[in-house]
Structures are given as C-alpha cells and as structure tokens.
Amino acid sequence: MENNLNQLVKLSQRYGQNPEYIIAGGGNSSFKNDEKMWVKASGTSMGNIEEDGFVCLDREKMQIISGKKYSENVSAREQEVKEDLHNAILFPEGKRPSVEASMHEIIRYAFIMHTHPTLVNGVLCANNSKEVINDLFGDEVVYVPYTDPGYILFKEVDLALQKYRTEKGKEPQIIFLENHGVFVGAETTDEINQIYTEIENKLNQKIKQYPQSTQEQKEIIPADIKKSIESCDELQRMATVFDSSDLTKTFIANEQSFEKVNVPFTPDNIVYCKSKYLFVIEHSNLSDQVAAFKINNGYNPKVIVFKGVGIVAVEESLKSAQIVMDVFKDMMKVSYLSESFGGPRPMTARQIDFIDNWEVENYRRQMSKAN
Template sequence: MGDIHQSISQMCANLGQDRLLVQGAGGNVSWKEGEILWIKASGTWLANATKEDIFVPVDLKHLQNALSQKNFTIKPQVIATKIDNKLQPSIETVLHGLMPQKIVVHLHAINPLSHLVSRDCRISIAKICEQASINGVLVGYHKPGPDLAQAIYQSLQEFPDASVIFLKNHGIVVGAQTTEEIYSLLKKIDLAFAPKLLTSKDSDVPANILQSPVEGYTPLNNKDAQKIVFNQYLFKRLNQDWVLYPDHAVFLGPAANIYPSWEVLQKQNKDSHPELIFIENVGIFVKPEFNKAKVAQLLCYFDVINRVPPEFRLESLNAGEVRDLLNWDAERLRQNMAK
C-alpha cells in the first residue's frame, strides 16, 4: 500500500469518527494516481478505512474521455485487482472525476448542511463564504449521479477555481492537493457555518423513558435523538420538514411515523407496524431491524434541525424527488451494503 493510500485511509478514518462530518455509510473520498481514480466503494464506511479495503480503482482516462464529451451517464470501469470484487464504485464517482484536484472529499457535513436545507440558503451561503474567504460555489438540488454531475460540470465551467462546492439539500464537495489542505478547508467550513445557538438542551429528555407496551419495540438508545420528541420545535419539524436530503429518504423513508399515543398504534394490524415510531413527550421507539446505519441517519437529522432556528423555513425534497431516490437500484445496493 502506497504512502498516499495510507494517509488518505487514515484521514477517512479520522473524518469518519466525527458525526458532524460523516454519518454511517454517507460521504465518499477519492484520489487520482496516474490514470487511476481510487474511489470509496458504495455502502462502505469511511470510519473503517484503516481496517477494511473500502476503495475501488477506476480507469480515470476512460472516465475523463467520456466527460470531455459531456457523457455524464458513463459507467466507471473498475480495474481488476485482488480487492473484493463485490465492491462497486460510489454512486458519485463521476462527480469525483470532474473535480481537477488530486484529492476530493464529499461529505454531508452538518454545519453547512443546516444552512443548505434552508429556502434562502443562496444568500446565507454567499455571505458566509465571503466573510470566511471560502472559494465556493452553490449548486441547486439534483438527484445524485448523472444529474448532479452535470450540474457540477456546468458550475465548474463558470467557476473553474472553486475548491468547495455547496450542494443544496445534500452536502459539500471539497478538493485539494494534500490531506493537510483538506483538513484545513474542512475546519474553515465547519467554523464558518457553526450555529450560534442550538434549539434543544439536555434537560429536554427525561432521565428514564418508559418501556414500550407494544411487543417488539424498545426505546431508541440515544439521548440526543430522543430530544426530537421532547422539544416542541424539533417535533414540529417531523411533519413539516422530514426529507431534507437524499440519505434521509434512502435510510429513513418518505414520511415520519408519528403516533399520538400507544393506543393508536395498538389498533393497527401488527404486520403494518413500522420499525421507527415517534410519540410526542413519550419517546422514539424502534424494532430490532433498525440498524446502526439508520441510527446514524436519525442522529444526522437531529443534528441538522437542532442547528436551525425554529422560525427558519426549510425546503424539503418534494414527493417526486423522494420517489426517484427510493426507486433507484443504485441506492438499494448502497443501503444493503451499509447494514
């Protein structure tokens, strides 16, 4: 394993430990080495980069030739290696091929994401970038994959020197020549977009959440996420602002399952009981199949809405955008790999 492979694997592992930067299998990292683009495999976790083979080598020349002809639907060609051949390149591989920098990092970083889900984020993003001297450009929401790659291509034609791309209702893409520069950029972004005040406080959640009277459910073992149902402003977001970005739809579904009481749930057919339920001032409860990847996404949702002032109007993905994500085979593969 080369030095750059080792240093980037360590960087990925470090980033993957910070829930404000990486959530479960979310995000991806790549680097260009000669005519090879090494890209994180779909469904793998950045946090595991030093313990597992999570990178797939892709033919960079083949990819760039296609992009020079504006072919954004190109299927990346994996170069045969001894690495697990079940691994597939990230859905966002084409995006990484577009970026001119050696190292490219795409994250669903919480602090900027809490701005990117706002209806008027264009104004706030531009203002913060100017104040913090961040060389960034904002791209509107597009479905991950070819649609998003094409939108980024068009932005790079206009702003070829951009080192940060802000993706509406999605996240950020950062490009640099070294891991040190990546760390520096991410720190600058994190500080620039940090909230002045959080909506919830630790005292919102009672010391003990009562056990479920319905068989198969247990209280979600995460005090931060539990704040969603014990804070009136966060709870209101469940109905109004559920799907704010792609991974939320993929892992947590198109709508929040909110119940006014256990009695209402008990009247339903047991077979239709969802794996995640919210009961105001009672708790969040889950079934055993609610895996760690889904817990990470629910915690991501809490971290985002907790950074948004209650009076701010957010912009959720619409029904068509959510449907496109849920009916996408590439996302089904990623979800299955991420368990």
C-alpha cells in the same frame, strides 16, 4: 503511492469517525494520479475503512462518462452509467465504486473529501441557503442547487465547474450541494483539514441557536410502549433503539412541532430512515396504526414517534436500528440549525420519489447493513 493511499485512509477515518460529518455509509473520498483514481466503495463505512475499502478506477475510462450521450430514460441511463463505471474498475472485483465517483474524477485535485456535515447541512437545507453561502464565501466556492443524485448531478457539477474555471481562471476547492453536503478538494490532506476548519468557523459565526443536548435521558423504552411494540406482529422480532433527549423532545411535543422534521432533508435521510414516519398519539392500538402505515406506504415504519415521550428506531439488527436513530437525530439537528438561516427547506415529493426508487441507493442501504 503507498504513502498517498495511507493518507487517504487516515483522512477518511478522521471524518468517518466523526458523526458531525458522516454517519454510517455516507460520504466518500478519493485520491488520484494521472492514470488511476482510488475512490470509496459504495456503502462502505469510512469510520473503519482500510485500503481494501477503496475501488481503483482507470481514469481514461472514467473520462468517457463526461462526453458520452446516454439514454433520456432515467432507469436506462442510470444502468448505462453504472455499466461504464463497472468497466472502469481495475480492482478489486465484487465492489461498486461510489455513485459519486464521476464527480471525484472531474474535480482537479489529488485528494477529495465529500461529507454531509450537520453544521453545513443546517445551512444547505435552509430557505436562505444560497444567500448565506454567497455572503460567507463569495465567489471562492461553487453552489449547486438540489439535483437528483447520479448522472444528472454529475453533469450539473461538471457545468458549474466549467463555468467557474472560465470566469475565475482557477479550480474551486469547495463545492456546496444544496440539501446534500460539501466536496472539498486539495493537493494534500492537511489542506483539506484546514479548509473544513475554515468552513466550520465561518458558519459558526452565523448560528443563532445550537441544538439542545442530544444525550439520551433514557436508554430503556418505557414499559407501556415496550409492551405495545411487543404485541405488534410487524415489530416484535425487530431491534429497537429509544431516545428521549432534549433535542428529541423539542420536535415531538405535538404534531405541529414534528412537522419540522416530518419530511426528509437529504438523500441519506431517505436511505436510512425512509421518507415516512409514524407519529403516535395513543399507543394502545399501535398494531393497527403500524398495519395502516404499511398499507399506505408499502413498508413498516423505521421511525416511530410517541407524542411527548420519545422516538423509537426500528430495524432488523441493533446496529441498524442505531444507525436509523443517529441519522434521524442528525436530521433534527439540521432542522434546528436551519432556523438561523430562514427555517427548514425539506426535499420535494418528486425528489423524494426519485431516491425511494433509485436502485443505487437501495444497494448502498444493503451494503451499509452488511458492513
């Protein structure tokens, strides 16, 4: 058992330390035997996770969720599911299992690794995603159209798995979730690594253009922009990170080019960057623009785009601001890659609204800051 947990820790760190697969508290992993399942705690970063970063669950109690009938009311249902997840915790106290723990339970492999790879989402967030996945992987994988995270997504995946087992007589090892990411399952961590390599190799064959350099060309905010930020009451006590890489300049030349990244692609984009971004053409009145943004959206911008110059990520700490920047740059890469597969397909207003108001993701956001 100890060896399996060590392998789970190493597997999680491998992908958690690679920003092309996971950023901040995104993604999750698990190991299970017949009685218990160890799954990543919500909001925990996999990059430096150890055994105490996992929650151990009673599998018999987890299986109750599959067959139980919950409330039709979204808020009530999610609260009921959260309570059942809590009741399944064996140890430790004080941590929540990943909201996707139920999906880990129903995938019939010992090890599960769920990630949000940039390359994969370049396809899954594109207009032709389903056709491309079918062309490359055929009936060896399960493809699930976008579904709100939580219990509803769990039920969609459960139905898709049952259908696949009935038709194919086996368990799929790869589950693609539209505008979200991918689950990979196997009996060994080596096989999981092998499958991820195969996915990457197949997708690379279809990429027509790769993102330009993401290396920052400047680490210091231009003096005039810095002065505007410091004169803004809402921003002057916040930490900031600036980026003017080639990738960034691809999308900020004008409002038309920014349209390709002006709407989130995945839940993680919303968790860390929120769903609205401020595009600034003239920054001499930045304070007024930030105030208007807050009135319209109910929060200060985390991403401020200065036309033709660069992007500033704003958060309470330098670490959190860097996460915002990393997530938004990943969003730009996804948009860029999607051009090889029919162009970008962002989330809809309804899908975004669900994430904006979902307590589970607000909790994950706060845990990520704490960690």
